[in-house]
Amino acid sequence: MQSRAQIYKHPIHPMLVVFPIGLWVFSFVCDVVAMYSNNGPFWSDMAFYTMAGGVIGALLAAVPGFIDYLGLRGGRVKKIAAAHMVLNLAIVVIYVFNLGLRMNRPVGGSPPGVLLSGGALVFLAISGWLGGSLVYKHGVAVEPVTELDRRDKHDLAA
Numbered sequence: 001m002q003s004r005a006q007i008y009k010h011p012i013h014p015m016l017v018v019f020p021i022g023l024w025v026f027s028f029v030c031d032v033v034a035m036y037s038n039n040g041p042f043w044s045d046m047a048f049y050t051m052a053g054g055v056i057g058a059l060l061a062a063v064p065g066f067i068d069y070l071g072l073r074g075g076r077v078k079k080i081a082a083a084h085m086v087l088n089l090a091i092v093v094i095y096v097f098n099l100g101l102r103m104n105r106p107v108g109g110s111p112p113g114v115l116l117s118g119g120a121l122v123f124l125a126i127s128g129w130l131g132g133s134l135v136y137k138h139g140v141a142v143e144p145v146t147e148l149d150r151r152d153k154h155d156l157a158a
Contacts, residue, residue, distance in 0.1 A: 004071040011141040013068055016061035017131070023054035024095065024124065028117045035114065047113070048102050055095050058088065068141055077138045080130055087127040094120040 027050040034043035062085075069085060072078045098116040134140040 004067050009143055012064035013061055016057065016064065019057035020054040020061060021124065023050045023057060024121065027051040027054060028121055031114045031117055048099065051095055051099055055092055055099065058092050062088065077134065077140060080134055084127050084130040084134065087123055091120050091123050091127065
């Protein structure tokens, strides 16, 4: 099943998800460094801003992801996609809550902020597993192979 949200037959959602994933992982690393560094305030600020960037990136990635979701038919694939979507929305809520805590009092580099980020990363790994399952196991957002593609693949192998 092809992606409904695409640019030149390339699905947009997987292009965008790398940004929130990378920013949130780096935010967690910054929190850990802030806990054990003499430059704690710098790393706490870095954790805050990369976390905020991750939230923005996730919301941008959600738009083509939701467009693709609407194109799915019922059954197991739609249930997996719904779980993937709900987990991702929960992750965004956790990070927004974490940002709110940090705006009211400095928790970056402190156990509550690190625990929230670490828990969100566990959910992110589960959601990524589900997203990978949708693509690699169920063929969501994958263009069907044509006879011409098969001949090209055969020519390359020869």
